[in-house]
Amino acid sequence: MTSRARDKRPLDDRRMPAIKAPIASLSPAEREWLSEAINYLNTAELQRFCAARIIPYKIYVETDNGRFVPTRDADRKGVIIDRVLHFLRTGIVKAQTTFRKPVISTKKLNRPPVEADQVLYGRYKNHDPAILALMKALTDGKFEFGAVAQEVLRGCWSRNEAPSYREFARLWQKAAREYSKPNPEWAFLNDRTQGKAGRDWKTLRTRKAKAVIDLLNRIARLPLACH
Numbered sequence: 001m002t003s004r005a006r007d008k009r010p011l012d013d014r015r016m017p018a019i020k021a022p023i024a025s026l027s028p029a030e031r032e033w034l035s036e037a038i039n040y041l042n043t044a045e046l047q048r049f050c051a052a053r054i055i056p057y058k059i060y061v062e063t064d065n066g067r068f069v070p071t072r073d074a075d076r077k078g079v080i081i082d083r084v085l086h087f088l089r090t091g092i093v094k095a096q097t098t099f100r101k102p103v104i105s106t107k108k109l110n111r112p113p114v115e116a117d118q119v120l121y122g123r124y125k126n127h128d129p130a131i132l133a134l135m136k137a138l139t140d141g142k143f144e145f146g147a148v149a150q151e152v153l154r155g156c157w158s159r160n161e162a163p164s165y166r167e168f169a170r171l172w173q174k175a176a177r178e179y180s181k182p183n184p185e186w187a188f189l190n191d192r193t194q195g196k197a198g199r200d201w202k203t204l205r206t207r208k209a210k211a212v213i214d215l216l217n218r219i220a221r222l223p224l225a226c227h
Contacts, residue, residue, distance in 0.1 A: 021091045022220040034088075034215060038081055039187045040208045046080045049216060055083055056096035059154075061104055061121070068098055076150065078185040088220065097154070103162040115166040121157050126150075131165075138169035147183075148175050 023031055041049075050057045057080050058070040075083075075097055083094050105120040112130040115138060125131065126145045135143035143149070152171045156163050163171060182189035187205065191197040 022088045025219060030215070034212065035085065036184075037208055037212050038084065039185045039190075040205050041081075041212055042209070043074070043077050043080070045209060045213065046077065046084065047074065049084065049213070049220075050080060053087070053093075053220060055087055055093050057083070058096065060096050060098045062098065062100045064101070068096075070096075076147075076154070078183055081185055088216075097158055099157045100160050103157045103160060113165055115169075116164050118162040119153060119156075119165055119168045120162050121153075124153065134165055135169060135172070138166060139173055142176070143169065143172060148172060148179060151175065 023034075026034070047057050049055075057075050059073045059075060060068040060070050062068055074080075079097065086092065086094050099121050103120060104122050106122045109117070109123065113134055115134065126149075132143070132145065149172055152168065152175050153163075156168075156171070181193060184190070188197055188201065191201065
């Protein structure tokens with residue numbers, strides 16, 4: 001799945017092009033700490049950092065005239081962290097997530113979906129009872145709306161692929177089987193799995209997030225026009 005494929009290397013600029021990267025001033029120990037501690041930022045904190053530095057985090061869709069416009073949907077937390085880490089390592093901003101016209105539909109079906117129907121962005125709705133019933137039938141009752149389903153579909157749509165519900169069910173089951181532990185960006189679930197999520201976890205998260213933000217603001221300063 002997309003976020004599970006995230007590069008888990010410590011921040012390391014040995015493979016960078018010959019440009020000034022934001023992490024260049026950090027020691028190896030600081031880079032390693034940052035690459036792990038950044039998972040403690042929440043989505044709003046990551047989005048504020050990105051917005052101030054024009055790093056995209058919104059999903060864009062292709063319109064009838066071929067232009068790409070932002071939607072109300074944002075990238076998952078893991079995708080945003082990948083984009084931030086890439087920026088820190090290279091100084092280069094990755095392009096936004098885009099869905100092209102073949103995988104998009106805003107037209108509502110006037111009937112329940114069937115297994116041969118394509119799963120399209122705009123038509124697929126989380127918690128839709130008809131979709132849930134179909135997916136339960138195709139997965140022996142195992143399907144659940146949630147992060148796994150979202151990762152599978154957004155991965156397909158970003159590759160300009162719109163699977164059928166039958167294919168979606170197969171992909172979801174494969175991804176669910178491969179899922180063995182929480183994604184790196186799910187800091188609380190990871191800490192709970194390791195027995196480190198005590199009653200003061202929120203306080204510890206806030207403290208660690210502040211340290212991360214302070215470091216990011218030091219190495220990736222805002223453009224002068226933003227001060």
